[in-house]
Amino acid sequence: MADTIQQATTMSIDESNEPSAPLSPRSFAIRHQRPRDSYIGCSRITDYEILGKLGEGTFGEVHRARSRKTGALVAVKKIIMHNEKDGFPITALREIKLLKLLSHKNVLRLEDMAVEHPARSCKFTFTDKRKKPIFYMVTPYMDHDLSGLLDNPSVHFTEPQIKCYMLQLLEGVKYLHENHILHRDMKAANLLINNKGILQIADFGLARHYEGDVPRAGRGGGEGRRDYTSLVVTRWYRPPELLMHLKRYTTAIDMWGVGCVFGEMLVGKPILAGESDGHQLELIFELCGTPTEESMPGWRSLPGAETLQPRPRPGNLMTRFREYGPGAVSLLKELLKLDWRTRVNAIDALQHPYFKNAPLPAKPHELPSFEESHELDRRKFQDRRAALPPAPKGGTVGRGPHDGPNASFGSDSYGSRNGANGSRYPPRNSRGPEDRVPAWGRRGDHALPPRPPPGDGGDHPDRYRDGGRLPTRPAGGRADVDTYIPSYDRDGGPRRDDWRRRDDRDDRRDWDRDRDRDRDRDRDRRREYDDRSRHSRTRSRSRSPIRDRERDWDRERDRDRDVYRR
Numbered sequence: 001m002a003d004t005i006q007q008a009t010t011m012s013i014d015e016s017n018e019p020s021a022p023l024s025p026r027s028f029a030i031r032h033q034r035p036r037d038s039y040i041g042c043s044r045i046t047d048y049e050i051l052g053k054l055g056e057g058t059f060g061e062v063h064r065a066r067s068r069k070t071g072a073l074v075a076v077k078k079i080i081m082h083n084e085k086d087g088f089p090i091t092a093l094r095e096i097k098l099l100k101l102l103s104h105k106n107v108l109r110l111e112d113m114a115v116e117h118p119a120r121s122c123k124f125t126f127t128d129k130r131k132k133p134i135f136y137m138v139t140p141y142m143d144h145d146l147s148g149l150l151d152n153p154s155v156h157f158t159e160p161q162i163k164c165y166m167l168q169l170l171e172g173v174k175y176l177h178e179n180h181i182l183h184r185d186m187k188a189a190n191l192l193i194n195n196k197g198i199l200q201i202a203d204f205g206l207a208r209h210y211e212g213d214v215p216r217a218g219r220g221g222g223e224g225r226r227d228y229t230s231l232v233v234t235r236w237y238r239p240p241e242l243l244m245h246l247k248r249y250t251t252a253i254d255m256w257g258v259g260c261v262f263g264e265m266l267v268g269k270p271i272l273a274g275e276s277d278g279h280q281l282e283l284i285f286e287l288c289g290t291p292t293e294e295s296m297p298g299w300r301s302l303p304g305a306e307t308l309q310p311r312p313r314p315g316n317l318m319t320r321f322r323e324y325g326p327g328a329v330s331l332l333k334e335l336l337k338l339d340w341r342t343r344v345n346a347i348d349a350l351q352h353p354y355f356k357n358a359p360l361p362a363k364p365h366e367l368p369s370f371e372e373s374h375e376l377d378r379r380k381f382q383d384r385r386a387a388l389p390p391a392p393k394g395g396t397v398g399r400g401p402h403d404g405p406n407a408s409f410g411s412d413s414y415g416s417r418n419g420a421n422g423s424r425y426p427p428r429n430s431r432g433p434e435d436r437v438p439a440w441g442r443r444g445d446h447a448l449p450p451r452p453p454p455g456d457g458g459d460h461p462d463r464y465r466d467g468g469r470l471p472t473r474p475a476g477g478r479a480d481v482d483t484y485i486p487s488y489d490r491d492g493g494p495r496r497d498d499w500r501r502r503d504d505r506d507d508r509r510d511w512d513r514d515r516d517r518d519r520d521r522d523r524d525r526r527r528e529y530d531d532r533s534r535h536s537r538t539r540s541r542s543r544s545p546i547r548d549r550e551r552d553w554d555r556e557r558d559r560d561r562d563v564y565r566r
């Protein structure tokens with residue numbers, strides 16, 4: 001026993017010879033402790049000098065900082081407690097627990113936790129016990145996140161560079177999957193890159209232990225072993241099986257996200273920017289073809305597919321990505337397979353001929369360094385872009401000689417449907433034919449990200465569900481709420497949808513906030529009511545309708561918590 005514990009404290013995941021048999025999360029954690037000296041533990045926030053804000057996520061505010069002890073540059077993520085009554089956020093707990101176990105060059109490393117205790121006003125007064133300490137996660141500083149880098153108009157990826165990032169991404173994903181971890185939020189904004197050319201997977205807020213078999217060479221993602229919540233993955237990167245509410249999913253959900261990121265690196269902008277879950281499925285069918293029993297066996301019996309009546313389409317992936325070469329098309333096809341059981345896994349993707357044929361992948365140290373590109377730098381890039389000359393009118397983006405009427409960048413997919421071509425932004429299809437040039441061959445404004453439609457004017461994210469052709473029930477389980485609502489910045493300007501995600505977690509926060517506000521208001525009303533009833537002695541306290549409603553809310557909140565625990 002002592003030996004096991006000793007072993008456990010000195011072995012990190014990458015050093016272990018993990019058998020593929022499923023482990024319980026507890027035995028998994030015991031087996032995979034990182035070496036003690038790789039993690040400081042709990043410091044004070046005053047051990048770090050805060051230098052400036054880098055980004056703001058759903059559950060954290062990220063700052064650049066310098067360690068006063070070692071001088072190293074780090075990123076500190078403040079864990080935001082949206083509702084103190086709920087205690088420490090479960091997503092942050094999960095992220096910390098998992099990151100403490102992980103150790104791989106392509107996975108962001110948690111180095112320390114720092115705490116800030118509420119200040120005392122003077123040494124004779126006691127600390128206010130109601131004020132909770134603030135916790136910070138400390139990770140090495142990374143110069144960019146991938147979506148920030150792609151937004152930077154002066155950055156143009158070369159093919160060897162894309163191959164280099166893809167290899168690192170696949171190595172990181174292979175490591176996670178081999179160690180029974182599902183990331184569940186694979187997207188460009190969660191891939192951090194430094195100026196040494198190293199890519200690391202970050203943001204484990206939705207990650208969890210995976211209880212199925214780990215992927216094996218030549219076997220795709222295999223079959224799932226148990227159910228999980230389908231309320232995961234940012235919509236643009238969400239695979240079709242999750243959009244159709246498959247619960248028994250596998251590591252293949254992360255591979256779909258890898259495919260979306262790959263396409264995004266090639267074209268310089270997200271390739272499947274759906275504006276509701278239904279629209280997301282439409283875009284996927286346009287690209288990969290409408291599912292059939294052959295391309296996605298069993299899809300008709302998925303809960304979210306029952307009401308689907310998609311019009312038959314062959315898919316336009318080949319024509320849309322032809323200019324990037326047969327190797328890129330073939331890898332993309334493997335990653336974006338509708339059938340999650342046969343979708344390529346990370347082990348096989350790493351062996352794909354794309355990485356073996358010229359031009360060969362660059363080595364990380366050969367890559368150029370770029371100016372910092374984080375979430376908050378995007379405004380700077382947008383301003384720069386605004387200063388560029390207007391895009392040519394009447395272009396044929398995605399609708400060149402090889403593209404059919406369903407080309408995803410065409411007006412069929414966006415402009416005419418979502419009203420994005422209003423006066424505030426240029427139409428999506430108004431760029432010139434040069435947009436069809438590979439990312440590494442493009443100049444100036446052609447590497448622009450998509451512009452989400454204006455949020456005003458009564459746009460409803462679910463409008464693509466009209467006509468009864470698309471599922472009416474969102475993955476969130478609430479019929480009236482879509483699982484991802486595009487967000488806009490405070491000035492009303494457009495933001496990337498994945499910049500600060502407005503998704504299930506936001507919805508939950510909003511529901512909680514609304515519920516709390518209602519509850520407080522009703523508590524006041526109840527007091528008033530009770531006072532009155534005490535006074536008049538006409539009603540019994542136990543009959544208070546407000547208390548009944550409160551009990552309902554408690555039940556509803558417990559149910560919500562259960563959902564997020566999954």
Ligand SMILES: Nc1ncnc2c1ncn2[C@@H]1O[C@H](COP(=O)(O)OP(=O)(O)OP(=O)(O)O)[C@@H](O)[C@H]1O
Pocket residue numbers: 054055056057058059060061062074075077108139140141142143144145148189190192202203205373374375376498499500501
């Ligand atoms: N180690 C780091 N170095 C540099 N920048 C970082 C680092 N960690 C995070 N960031 C920046 O902060 C942003 C938000 O971080 P992160 O995704 O971890 O927060 P989050 O609250 O989980 O966000 P989201 O709600 O988008 O999932 C990142 O997109 C990135 O720009």
